[in-house]
Amino acid sequence: MTRSPARTGASMAVASMLCVQLGLAASVGLIDDLGPAGAAWLRLSWAGILLLALVRPRLRDYSREALRAGTALGIATGGVTLFFMAAIARLPLGTASALEFLGPLSIAVLRSRGVGRAWALLAAVGVLCLTEPWTGDADPAGVALALAAAVCWAAYILLTQRVGDAVGGLGGLAISMPVAAVLATCVAGPGVVGDLSPQLVIYGLGLAILLPVVPFALELLALRRLTTGAFGTLMALEPAFALVIGFLALSQVPHTLAVVGILLVVAAGIGAERSGARHGTVVDALEQVSASR
Numbered sequence: 119m120t121r122s123p124a125r126t127g128a129s130m131a132v133a134s135m136l137c138v139q140l141g142l143a144a145s146v147g148l149i150d151d152l153g154p155a156g157a158a159w160l161r162l163s164w165a166g167i168l169l170l171a172l173v174r175p176r177l178r179d180y181s182r183e184a185l186r187a188g189t190a191l192g193i194a195t196g197g198v199t200l201f202f203m204a205a206i207a208r209l210p211l212g213t214a215s216a217l218e219f220l221g222p223l224s225i226a227v228l229r230s231r232g233v234g235r236a237w238a239l240l241a242a243v244g245v246l247c248l249t250e251p252w253t254g255d256a257d258p259a260g261v262a263l264a265l266a267a268a269v270c271w272a273a274y275i276l277l278t279q280r281v282g283d284a285v286g287g288l289g290g291l292a293i294s295m296p297v298a299a300v301l302a303t304c305v306a307g308p309g310v311v312g313d314l315s316p317q318l319v320i321y322g323l324g325l326a327i328l329l330p331v332v333p334f335a336l337e338l339l340a341l342r343r344l345t346t347g348a349f350g351t352l353m354a355l356e357p358a359f360a361l362v363i364g365f366l367a368l369s370q371v372p373h374t375l376a377v378v379g380i381l382l383v384v385a386a387g388i389g390a391e392r393s394g395a396r397h398g399t400v401v402d403a404l405e406q407v408s409a410s411r
Contacts, residue, residue: 122395123343123344123395123396124395126343127340127341127342127349128340128348128352128387128390130337130339130340131337131340132387134337135356135359137328137329137333138329139356139359139360139363140363141161141325141329141330141333142329143363144329145161145329147321148160148161148318148321148322148325151313151318152310152313152318153310155200155203155204155305155309155310156306156309156310157322158200158203158302159302159306159310160310160314160318160319160322160325160326161322161325161326162199162295162299162326162330163299163303163326164323164326165330165331166298166299168331169292169296170296172288172292173288173289173292180285180289184281184285184290187277187290188285188293188294188297189293189297190273190277191277191281191290191293191294192294192298192300192301193297193298193301194270194273195274195297195330196301196305197266197267197270197301198221198267198270199330200301200302201264201266201270202214202267205217205260205263205264205267208259208263209261211360213249213251213256214260214264214267215245215356215357216245216246216248216251217264217268218264218271219245219268219357221267221268221270221271221272221274221275222272222349222350222353222354223242223354224268224272224350225346225347225349225350226238226241226346226349226350226351226353226390227347229346230345230347230348230351231347233389234347234348234351234390237348237351237386238351238386240389241351241383241386241387241390242354243382244378244381244382244383244386245383246379248357248361248376248380249357249379250375275341275346275350276346278290278337278341279342279349282341282342283342288338291335295330295331295334337349343395345395345396347390348395351386351389351390354386354387355387357379357383358380358383361380
């Protein structure tokens, strides 16, 4: 008995979100030493090097359209990483996450129809209950940076699916991640190179595997199986994971409204997983062949 494409894709998306949360938690020490932009630069740089070494892409194997899409994806990847890291330096994490989630939420609402759109709206209500962005005064620059991250995240979702469909395996990431690394180097690299030590370089390598190499690879594979609407809805689970990890690891007890938010987001995630399979893709065809054997 084989798993449905939607369920497999949803499992990959959930695993990706867990990696992201663990990676952000593990990045605290690096942020203290290099600042948000410096930490993002070191992670992206290592990620670009690792993917080039593992995949060893040859430009002649890529179509011109695939190269253009991969380059655009790299710019979006670098943008969402740099903007969000800058936003959380100015805003509470919950507020920044809620604003950034407007990106995938917009994709979920615009790309979903019928019951899919209902799940997206339910997820939005759940995220509002979880993060309560109305409770504090937000820094205008932080809000602008978080919204910029939201735009980049929306572009990242659309471009990841496009690149994943055009290029087999992890070949798309081997193009996009070095582009993201070059962008981060231009923005943040010159200001933090002098602060590097061998220990920080090694630490950055480990973090790059946890975030972004593993989660971005999982998201690429997930978007071959899920619609962008369903994937955007599933992203609402990320603030819920953050709250649960805070409770288990840091003894941060959530209040009643946050618990309600978790339940709404989980319900929306289950609904998206059940109704969000892509049909007519290469992955779908291969899984049908496998099931018939």
